[in-house]
Amino acid sequence: MGALRDEIKKLREDFIKGTLTDAAAKANPFEQFELWLSQAVEAKVPEVQAVHLATVSNEGKPSSRIVYIREFENNIFWIYTNYNSRKAKELLQNPQMSFTFFWPELERQIRIEGVATKADKAQSDNYFKNRPRESQIGAWASNQSGVLKSRDELEANVETIRKKFEGKDVPRPDFWGGFEIKADYYEFWQGRKSRLHDRISYTLEKDKWVIRRLAP
Numbered sequence: 065m066g067a068l069r070d071e072i073k074k075l076r077e078d079f080i081k082g083t084l085t086d087a088a089a090k091a092n093p094f095e096q097f098e099l100w101l102s103q104a105v106e107a108k109v110p111e112v113q114a115v116h117l118a119t120v121s122n123e124g125k126p127s128s129r130i131v132y133i134r135e136f137e138n139n140i141f142w143i144y145t146n147y148n149s150r151k152a153k154e155l156l157q158n159p160q161m162s163f164t165f166f167w168p169e170l171e172r173q174i175r176i177e178g179v180a181t182k183a184d185k186a187q188s189d190n191y192f193k194n195r196p197r198e199s200q201i202g203a204w205a206s207n208q209s210g211v212l213k214s215r216d217e218l219e220a221n222v223e224t225i226r227k228k229f230e231g232k233d234v235p236r237p238d239f240w241g242g243f244e245i246k247a248d249y250y251e252f253w254q255g256r257k258s259r260l261h262d263r264i265s266y267t268l269e270k271d272k273w274v275i276r277r278l279a280p
């Protein structure tokens with residue numbers, strides 16, 4: 065373990081792959097997001113659609129986990145989950161949230177903050193309809209974030225649901241669906257040499273995106 069600690073302490077990467085100049089930063093952060101996302105796809109960043117989602121409980125306690133961003137348009141992002149899960153309960157009590165992407169292949173981080181509301185039922189239905197059948201069954205079978213007695217309990221639930229919907233389409237459960245996230249803050253971080261990174265933030269102020277350069 066001492067060797068592991070020494071190893072981790074010694075890890076020190078210098079970032080040299082790119083720059084983010086004021087001139088290159090787009091006027092609209094969503095365009096900047098799409099540009100960086102397309103470059104991450106091109107660079108074959110694994111699980112590029114996976115993002116850290118941070119939520120905050122009513123008591124002010126933060127929690128975070130990875131989710132997939134499934135749709136995005138015009139500064140709005142959609143994620144899908146179980147409405148009884150910890151994250152969903154927190155978002156329903158306190159809609160303030162944040163996303164963090166980290167794409168090491170490009171030495172980039174993107175932070176997004178915003179406000180979440182439940183997605184339209186029609187949109188959730190449409191997304192659910194196009195999920196693989198096994199995922200649809202899983203949505204019914206898993207009381208996400210609830211405590212299980214054992215793995216067997218989960219697998220038995222899956223079997224029960226499989227039988228229930230045999231030969232039929234699997235409908236979307238009411239307790240499962242999307243959240244629509246309206247972004248009001250972005251920060252684009254490009255790693256640079258000697259920790260002198262580029263950071264450009266966009267804050268929505270009176271319906272206008274205000275751009276600032278932040279110290280690294």
Ligand SMILES: Cc1cc2nc3c(=O)[nH]c(=O)nc-3n(C[C@H](O)[C@H](O)[C@H](O)COP(=O)(O)O)c2cc1C
Nearest residue numbers: 111114129130131132144145146149150151152209
């Ligand atoms: C790569 C990856 C993608 C995931 N995508 C989702 C997702 O889109 N929706 C979701 O509810 N959970 C997703 N999860 C699981 C969550 O990280 C988490 O375990 C689960 O949602 C329960 O979180 P909660 O108890 O904080 O609500 C994903 C996990 C990983 C590692």
